[in-house]
Amino acid sequence: xxxxxxxxxxxxxxxxxxxxxxxxxxxxxxxxxxxxxxxxxxxxxxxxxxxxxxxxxxxxxxxxxxxxxxxxxxxxxxxxxxxxxxxxxxxxxxxxxxxxxxxxxxxxxxxxxxxxxxxxxxxxxxxxxxxxxxxxxxxxxxxxxxxxxxxxxxxxxxxxxxx
Numbered sequence: 114x115x116x117x118x119x120x121x122x123x124x125x126x127x128x129x130x131x132x133x134x135x136x137x138x139x140x141x142x143x144x145x146x147x148x149x150x151x152x153x154x155x156x157x158x159x160x161x162x163x164x165x166x167x168x169x170x171x172x173x174x175x176x177x178x179x180x181x182x183x184x185x186x187x188x189x190x191x192x193x194x195x196x197x198x199x200x201x202x203x204x205x206x207x208x209x210x211x212x213x214x215x216x217x218x219x220x221x222x223x224x225x226x227x228x229x230x231x232x233x234x235x236x237x238x239x240x241x242x243x244x245x246x247x248x249x250x251x252x253x254x255x256x257x258x259x260x261x262x263x264x265x266x267x268x269x270x271x272x273x274x275x276x
Contacts (some may be wrong), residue, residue, distance in 0.1 A: 142227035143170035145203045147179070150215040152226035154246055159220075162186055162213045166203050170232055182209060189213030204233075211238050219243050228232055 146168030152159050167179040180203050181196040189210030195202060204212070212231060215238065219227045226246035230238045 141170065141234050143234045145208075145237065146170050146232035147204075147212075147216065149212050149216045149229045149231060150246065151220035151233070152246060154228075157226060157246075157248060159184065159226075160186060161192055162189070162216045162240070164204070164209070164212055168203060181205070184209055184213045186213065186217060191213070192232075208233060208238075215240065 143167050147164055153161065153163065161249060162184040164182040164184060165179050166182070167177045169177065178209040179197055182194045182204065184190065185192055189212065190206065191209065212229075215231065216227065216229055219229060223243075223245060225248075227243050229243045229248055230241040232241065
């Protein structure tokens, strides 16, 4: 599904039309599976797409080795060397560009950041689910100036020597 089909759905006013039905499908055998974030989950910034991928399908065991990619949002090329990988990458440059395009299309359709679970079964790109990212939480200072002050000896229940 490309950006054209998503844009056509949005222009037709069917973006939020959801009837509540749930489809259950058999998990497809996959070469590589992973998760892509259309925005940085920590800051909400849009400069890059973050991807984590591992060999095999969605039913891979916990603790399986994975590779992390930081991609340019528009081109899908790697911005930094991949993390956690072996000699040959799990995702080729062409596959990374397809994942970045998918994340960018869903982000523009939704109007906010999305998390997309995907897999590649041969040349096919399968999308398993997409959900909106939560907005990043504001940074809270460690020492809140409006918090009630607690004296150290009261907090630890320590009595000074000599009193």
